[in-house]
Amino acid sequence: MSNVLLNRMKSARHVSGKKQQDWSQDAFTLTTRLLQVNPEFYTIWNYRRNILTKGIFHNSSPEAINHILTDELAMTMSALKSHPKVYWIWNHRRWCLENIPNGPGKQQEADFVGWKQIAWSKELFVVEKMLDSDARNFQAWDYRRYVLAGMPTPRPESAELVYTSRKIEANFSNFSAWHQRSKTLTSLWEHGKLDEAKSREQEFELLRNAMYTDPNDQSVWIYHRWLVGTDGSAELLEREIAAIQELLDEQPDSKWCVESIIRYKHLLLKKSSSADVKALSEECRGLLGRLQEIDPLRRRRYQDLELEL
Amino acid sequence: MSTSSTSATQALPPTLLTDLHISYIQKLGENKDDLTYHLTSHLRLNAIYWGFTACCIMGHPEALNREEMIAFVMSCWDDEAGGFGAHPDHDAHLLSTTSAIQILVMQDALDRLDIDRVVKFILSLQQPSGVFAGDAFGEIDTRFLYCAVNSLSLLGRLDELDKEKTVRYIERCRNYDGGFGSSVGAESHAAQVFVCVAALAILDRLDVVDINTLKFWLCERQLPNGGLNGRPEKLEDVCYSFWVLSALSILNGVPWIDGKKLEAFILSAQDPEGGGIADRPGDMVDVFHTHFGIAGLSILGYPGLVDLDPVYCMPAKIIEARGLRKGWKALERRQA
Numbered sequence: 001m002s003n004v005l006l007n008r009m010k011s012a013r014h015v016s017g018k019k020q021q022d023w024s025q026d027a028f029t030l031t032t033r034l035l036q037v038n039p040e041f042y043t044i045w046n047y048r049r050n051i052l053t054k055g056i057f058h059n060s061s062p063e064a065i066n067h068i069l070t071d072e073l074a075m076t077m078s079a080l081k082s083h084p085k086v087y088w089i090w091n092h093r094r095w096c097l098e099n100i101p102n103g104p105g106k107q108q109e110a111d112f113v114g115w116k117q118i119a120w121s122k123e124l125f126v127v128e129k130m131l132d133s134d135a136r137n138f139q140a141w142d143y144r145r146y147v148l149a150g151m152p153t154p155r156p157e158s159a160e161l162v163y164t165s166r167k168i169e170a171n172f173s174n175f176s177a178w179h180q181r182s183k184t185l186t187s188l189w190e191h192g193k194l195d196e197a198k199s200r201e202q203e204f205e206l207l208r209n210a211m212y213t214d215p216n217d218q219s220v221w222i223y224h225r226w227l228v229g230t231d232g233s234a235e236l237l238e239r240e241i242a243a244i245q246e247l248l249d250e251q252p253d254s255k256w257c258v259e260s261i262i263r264y265k266h267l268l269l270k271k272s273s274s275a276d277v278k279a280l281s282e283e284c285r286g287l288l289g290r291l292q293e294i295d296p297l298r299r300r301r302y303q304d305l306e307l308e309l
Numbered sequence: 310m311s312t313s314s315t316s317a318t319q320a321l322p323p324t325l326l327t328d329l330h331i332s333y334i335q336k337l338g339e340n341k342d343d344l345t346y347h348l349t350s351h352l353r354l355n356a357i358y359w360g361f362t363a364c365c366i367m368g369h370p371e372a373l374n375r376e377e378m379i380a381f382v383m384s385c386w387d388d389e390a391g392g393f394g395a396h397p398d399h400d401a402h403l404l405s406t407t408s409a410i411q412i413l414v415m416q417d418a419l420d421r422l423d424i425d426r427v428v429k430f431i432l433s434l435q436q437p438s439g440v441f442a443g444d445a446f447g448e449i450d451t452r453f454l455y456c457a458v459n460s461l462s463l464l465g466r467l468d469e470l471d472k473e474k475t476v477r478y479i480e481r482c483r484n485y486d487g488g489f490g491s492s493v494g495a496e497s498h499a500a501q502v503f504v505c506v507a508a509l510a511i512l513d514r515l516d517v518v519d520i521n522t523l524k525f526w527l528c529e530r531q532l533p534n535g536g537l538n539g540r541p542e543k544l545e546d547v548c549y550s551f552w553v554l555s556a557l558s559i560l561n562g563v564p565w566i567d568g569k570k571l572e573a574f575i576l577s578a579q580d581p582e583g584g585g586i587a588d589r590p591g592d593m594v595d596v597f598h599t600h601f602g603i604a605g606l607s608i609l610g611y612p613g614l615v616d617l618d619p620v621y622c623m624p625a626k627i628i629e630a631r632g633l634r635k636g637w638k639a640l641e642r643r644q645a
Contacts, residue, residue, distance in 0.1 A: 040351045043399040046446060091448040136543065142495050173542040179496040182485065218529060218541045226485045297531050297567040301524075304565075 023055025032075065039079045042088045049095060062101040066115045069096045073119065077126060084130060090143050097123060097150070113152045120151045128163075135167060135174050145180075157193065160184040165206075172210040175219035182226050203227050208243065215247055215254040228264065234271050237264045255295045262287045262305075281309050323576035325606060326584060327613070330599060331372045333584030334360040337596055350396040354385055358408035359600035365415060365624045366607050366615050379418050382409050390445070391423075391430040402444045403434060407456035411623055414463050414631075428466045431457050435471065439478030440492065450491050451482055455504035459621060462511050462633060476514050479505045487522030499530060499539040499552040506556045507620045510635045520560055527557050528565035535570030536589065546588045547578050547598045550605025555619035558608050561638045568609045568640055575602045610640035 031048040034041060052072075057065055073096050080089050100119045105111035124147050130140045148155065161184060167177035185203070188194040204227065210220040228240060241264050248257035262284050269280045288309075291302045337360060340346060349356065357378060364372045384397045385405065392401030393409035406427065413419050434442045434457065441453040454475065461467045482489045482505060488497025489505035502523070509515050530537040530553045536545025537553045550571060557563045577590045578598070585594030586602035607617040616625035620635050628634055 038348050038351075040348070042351055042402065043394065046400050046444075049446065087448065091446070094448070095446065136540070138491070138496055138498055138540070142491055145494050175541040176496050179484070183494055222486055222526075222541060297533075297535075297570065298528050298565060299567075301528055301565040 023051045025056065027051055028056065035079065039083050039086050039089050045088050045092050049092070053099075062103045065099075065101050066103065066119075069100055070119065072096045073123070080130070084134060084137055085139060087139065090139055093123070093143075094146065097147075116152045120147060123147050124151070131167070135171060136176050138176065141176050141180065157184060157188055161188075168206070168210075172213055173217050173219050175222065178219050178223040182223065200227065204240075211244075211247060215251050215257060218256060221256040221260055224260065225263065228267075230267065232267065234268060237268045237271075240264055241268075253294050255291060258287050258291050258294070262291075284309055323573065323579070325367075325576060325603075325611060325613070326579055326581060327367050327369075329581075329584030330579075330586070330603070331364060331367060331369050331584075333580075333594070333599065334364055334596065335372055351399070353396040354382065354393060354405040354408040354412075355395065356596050357381065358411050359596045361412060361415060362617075362623060363596075363600040363603045366603050366617050368613070368615050370415075375416055378412065379416055379421065382412050383421055385409060391426040392444075393427075400444065401430065403431065403441060403453045403456045403460075404443060406430065407460045410460045410463055411621070415623060415627060419464070424464055424466070428461065428464060428469065431460055432469060435475070438493075439471070439474035439476075451479065451489060451501050451504050451508075452491070454478065455508045458508040458511050463621070463631070465631075467511070472512055472514075476509065476512060476517060479509060480517050483517070483519070485522075487519045487524075487526045496540065497526065499527070499537070499549050499556070502527070502556050503552040506559050510559050510620045510637070511633075513635075515559070518560065524557065524560050524562040524565060527553050527560075527562065531566045531571065535567065535572075535574035537566070537571065544589070545574070547575055547586055547605070548588065548601040550575055551601040551608075551619075551622070554605050554608045555622065558619045558639050559635070559637045561636075563608065563638065563640055572606060572609050572611060575605055578602065608639045610642045612643045612645040614642070616642070 028048065028051045031044050031051065034044050035048070038044075052068065056068065060068065073093060076089050076093050076096070079086070080093075083089060097119055100116050102112055103115050105114060124144070127140055127144045127147060130137060131144065134140070148160075160180065164177045164181040164184065167174050168181070185194070185199065189196040189199070207220060207224050207227065210217070211224075214220070224240075228236065232240075241261055244257050244260050244264075248254055248261065251257065265280050265284050265287075269277055269284075272280060285306060288302045288306045292299045295302075337356070357373075361370070361373055361378065364370055382393070385393045385395065385399070386409075387394045387399070387401035390401035392403070392406040394400050394402060395405040399405075410419075410422070410427070413422055431441075434444070434453065436442060436447075436449060438449075439454075440449045440451065441457045442449050443453045458467070458470070458475065461470055478493075479489065481493045482491075482495065482501070484490065484497045486497050488499075488502045490496050490498060491501050495501070506515070506518060506523075509517055529541070530539070530549060532538060532545050534545060536547070537549040538545050539549050539552065553566075554563060554571075557565065574590075575586065578587045578592070579585070579602075580587065580594045583594070584599075585596070586599040587594045588598050603614070604617050604622060607614045608619060616639065617623070618625040618628040618634065619637050619639070621628050621633070625634070
């Protein structure tokens with residue numbers, strides 16, 4: 001690496017010193033250069049925001065501020081492309097979004113939050129691009145939830161079902177998308193925006209496909225566990241056990257099939273008469289023995305569960 | 310059975326290369342003209358905490374010069390904010406403030422600290438929701454909440470925290486898989502599970518945890534090669550040895566994973582020439598993975614290591630001496 005860079009990094013310490021009160025355009029340009037070398041330099045991000053709020057914004061019209069922040073978002077976009085996991089960059093984008101001024105219209109006019117609309121909508125587009133290249137980037141998912149929650153005109157929550165479907169269909173292993181879907185559905189059901197019984201059945205249908213595609217994918221089984229819940233009816237439990245058993249017959253070494261059957265039989269136990277309890281316990285015991293063979297890493301857990309029966 | 314054992318590893322059963330790791334850590338601070346040194350300055354205090362804790366766990370706290378270390382920590386003090394930056398002249402942040410406090414506690418040098426001021430700084434970062442921001446610019450994360458709880462507890466000032474509000478926020482981050490995320494609505498992630506569970510342990514509120522579901526989720530982090538991942542369907546990484554194991558040991562669930570296989574995985578990520586541990590075998594080593602690999606080995610009962618307190622991620626004796634030990638359980642220390 002060149003000495004020029006090294007010297008720049010060293011001088012940065014003086015730039016960031018507490019005594020530093022230079023809020024000029026030159027100082028701003030220097031922070032750009034430093035952050036291009038090292039976007040982890042959080043003190044420089046802080047300094048840059050101070051230059052904007054304490055210096056440059058003072059002499060700027062709302063229109064100019066909107067322009068500066070739009071440039072700022074473009075600048076951090078290129079930083080984010082090469083450093084998608086740097087918290088400080090995501091953080092700086094949040095700050096930019098939150099500081100976009102009202103306008104260009106006046107209060108009561110339709111385009112009073114026009115600049116904000118543009119910036120926040122573009123942000124959703126940008127973060128979805130990021131998730132196209134790494135579908136599991138949890139910072140991007142967190143950021144996307146933040147954007148959705150802060151948009152001047154919120155999108156209908158049902159749009160999330162379309163988005164998560166798309167992500168899940170592209171890759172059943174994308175647990176981030178399954179997670180987001182469970183949160184969305186919970187909210188839609190709670191607010192009565194979706195027929196819960198009907199939509200649950202659709203989810204079971206979606207899962208059925210996913211299970212058969214890759215029975216060893218734990219994302220699918222964790223979601224199934226959520227969908228069944230802890231107080232499902234005996235009919236539901238029996239139906240799901242039968243469906244999973246069918247898959248297990250085809251894939252006799254599928255640990256997740258066995259694990260799930262045990263889980264649902266265990267739930268069934270709590271609802272059963274004493275004669276059934278004995279039979280169900282025996283079945284669970286047998287299955288736990290089977291798990292110890294096919295999944296020796298977690299043998300102790302299966303032994304502990306056996307003791308609990 | 311495993312096909313990964315080659316003839317080379319059979320000839321040389323991997324052991325912890327303590328001397329090499331100590332010298333690797335000692336050399337880290339030497340070349341201050343190296344660009345890498347400057348590119349990682351935002352992590353300097355954290356790096357010293359990682360390096361020093363690793364030395365303590367390997368039984369060599371004297372490997373790094375005490376007075377130099379304390380002087381460096383104090384030179385990171387940001388007098389305007391009342392907290393520590395990651396490096397001299399960097400702004401105060403909760404991440405580096407926690408590392409500074411942990412180092413000063415381990416060096417028995419808290420008398421150098423203006424405790425009232427730093428407590429004020431920490432408490433000022435709690436948000437109405439109960440979560441903490443990292444600094445005045447307001448980024449929020451359950452990591453920062455843990456930093457605050459850990460630091461206040463080490464300083465003996467936990468009574469000044471609004472505990473109910475803090476616990477309520479953690480509770481809202483709990484997911485149906487038993488895990489916790491970085492903020493409300495976020496996906497469960499092993500590192501966030503550690504910070505939330507450890508904060509609850511310090512606050513004596515483990516009742517908030519769905520213990521069996523979380524233990525199940527945590528033990529499912531182990532992959533066939535013995536390594537642990539941080540989320541379903543992701544790759545293994547040595548640092549999760551600590552995030553997952555610490556949470557498991559707080560919930561008394563370490564035996565639910567295969568400790569032998571994890572141990573072998575961590576040891577296989579060592580650099581047998583220069584020392585240090587990487588995220589996975591064959592990659593470049595760094596002090597972060599070196600520390601968390603050794604921390605994981607300590608919880609697994611690896612012979613010759615010092616006990617690590619998984620709640621504070623500091624030597625257990627130091628935490629016990631302050632009367633802060635919680636009911637965690639590691640594997641019994643084996644004889645060499």
